[in-house]
Amino acid sequence: MGVRSKLLAGIVAMSAIGGVMAANLDFQKTGVGKDNLPVMAAQIKSRLTFPLAWNAQVKDLAAWRKTGVAKLWDLTAQAPDKTAFDAQVLDEVDRGSYVARKIVFNLTADSRVMGLLLVPKGKGPFPAAVMYHDHGSKFDIGKEKWIEPWGDDAQLSSAKGWAKRFFTERFPGDELAKRGYVVFATDALGWGDRAGMTYEAQQALAANFINMGSSLAGLMALEDARAAEFLASLPEVNKKQVAAVGFSMGAFRAWQAAALSDAVTASVAVNWMATTDGLMVSGNNQLRGGSAWQMTHPGMQRYLDYPDVASLAAPKPMLVFAGEKDTLFPLDSVNAAFGKMGKVWGAWKAADKFETKVWPGGHVFLQEQQEFAYDWLDRQFGVKR
Template sequence: MKNTRRNFLKVSSLAGISLTQGNWPITASHTDPTLSQNPIRIMNTTDQDLSIIGQYGPWATAQMQKNLPSFSFRKKEWKDLGEWKKAARNQVMQRMAIPDLGGLPPVKANKKYTYDGLQIEELSWQLPYGRPTEAILLKPQNAQGRLPAILAFHDHGGNKYFGTQKITRIPSQNPLMAEHQKLYYSGLAWANEIAKQGYVVLVADAFDFASRRIMLQDVPASMRNGLTDPEPSNADGIEKYNQWAGDHEHILSKSLLSAGTTWPGVFFAEDRKALDILCARTDVDASRVGCGGLSGGGLRTVLMAGLDERIKCAVCVGFMTTWKDFILNKSYTHTWMSYIPLLPTELDFPEILGLRTPLPSLVLNDMEDDLFTLLEMKQADQILTEVYKKANAADRFKTSFYPGPHKFDAKMQAEAFEWFGKWLKG
């Protein structure tokens, strides 16, 4: 089963995808030799001028491209940066319908130990709904005083069974996560690596992942497809659960919309609670906090960094494009948790991150990333460049393009760590 698990990771671990719903295709790395034997199809590269929704594509795009989005800072009507940020941020938060999670929850330290040159705490806290959120905190073993901090976001990866372990390394690491890190992170646990550079790093399970995932035992038996919740040692059971969880995404998203909220809103609410917990710690300098992550973690970076100015430095990896790219080319490669109703006529996707201007932002893209088109990744770069330039903060924004498929490899991590160091330590 080892090869089967590896192939599953390659096909399903593109963070931000929604696993097979009906007959829609899933993207995967073009370098995967198993694709010729897999019923999953990729859009032919010769179909570049066609839309994934046929002749409706140009019409749909025109709905949000007749003029610049109404809250775009690129419009000449918006002249004052502060006024624009206040108005646009309020609009985004209204569209996201962010739920109120109350005050700071009590935090329980379940384990404390040293490992990998780090002092590690396994934490949990109870939100008003669901099982307790589990998190891992890391900092240098002999650290003293208040340190700069990073709120590190794990990826989606088509893998709801795991969360924090995707980007950390602890003694109880699941072997499947070693494969995951090899595939997307050059075999590195990037949260550990940056903690070693003098940061307090907090990684919490996102909504619908790991400790926050939907358990099979909690849904009607008719929806379980004969499955039961797998143990961590049951690789085949985990694979089947992840397939079920991918198919279940549209149900969860529709239910959230019916409840008057959105998946991005719940994401942000829970991540903001983790930020509250991080900033409240006595070993953290709350004036020097950054955030970052790959793909699904990049999406969460866009939301958190754009909407909460406690984030002084942001690194978005593998999740930057335009709404046009989703409409015409790539909505089928992404999870239901990516979309905010009505917002595209008011802000283009990159401009959500641009709401943090003039605070520093780094965007890292992969040129052969199947989740986006290179053309629209470059267009997103142009949009953010214009926003930062208009705010007289051009030196605080940077985009880098790396060869290869969807990943956050060692070279990209090195640039990210340098950026964090420049703005949180320098």
């Protein structure tokens, strides 16, 4: 009997013993399933225990927070940056109770960028807000989604269209400046004056960052922390009253900046909060890949879930909105995240500093919501009207 015949005979013989070998002959014939998830997604997710998340056994909250923040910074793959901002004013327009300025400054050691700054008239220092723009698959404007631009008719038209779609035809940054806040916004990489992004190219851009030992999401985290620190450094600003405000992807940026930077003393996050498990469901935008890259720190879920990261901001005041009909963020997952976060503020004996509200609409930041948020900010900062 030849070698091949002996092998086949052995396989047949073992297959007959309790069917054990027959079962072992089965193998994976499909590796990628629906929504581009690996077929072993459930097994992988079941191993996510988020060991750095707060739990009831945590006794030293400050040490827990320090460990979590250090791990998050490590996951961003960014080096510490203390570059002088070296800001210069390019242009200024009078808007009645406040002035609007175009400025250039060193956002990082690698990038000198333009920002829009609104400064109330009168004697400061004033409360302030750094405003982080959304994604929206719309890249021609970034900071202009928050603050009304000038000097470019096409840009203004685009910004007004965005305001009509999401913000009740208002520029939320200008509305906050009318209340006496210094307001600042700049572009994330690929938006507005830092143009060059397309929806299709996002994954390639993210891969190129990884190939350079860096991270697209990590760069955004660093730049957002630096933007908050720049705002807090201005003489017109009360350093104890610096809010991070964001809508959609900007909401993610706001609570992340509140966690990472001591310059942020309060935050308002509109329509971006849920659990990893709740977002990784069939049909969810998070599974499409493209617009998820700005919010994907490689390996983060081995340590922390999204609400765990936001909870590193405790006990600073935080207001988080959600939309009852927001298809991007399933309400059960939103409420699970809110519940998890609330326990952390409670552990800090600061339950009154954490507030959530689910609005009846969808993925928007309408006038009523803006006024609610700004009134809340006034209360946190002790601003009297």
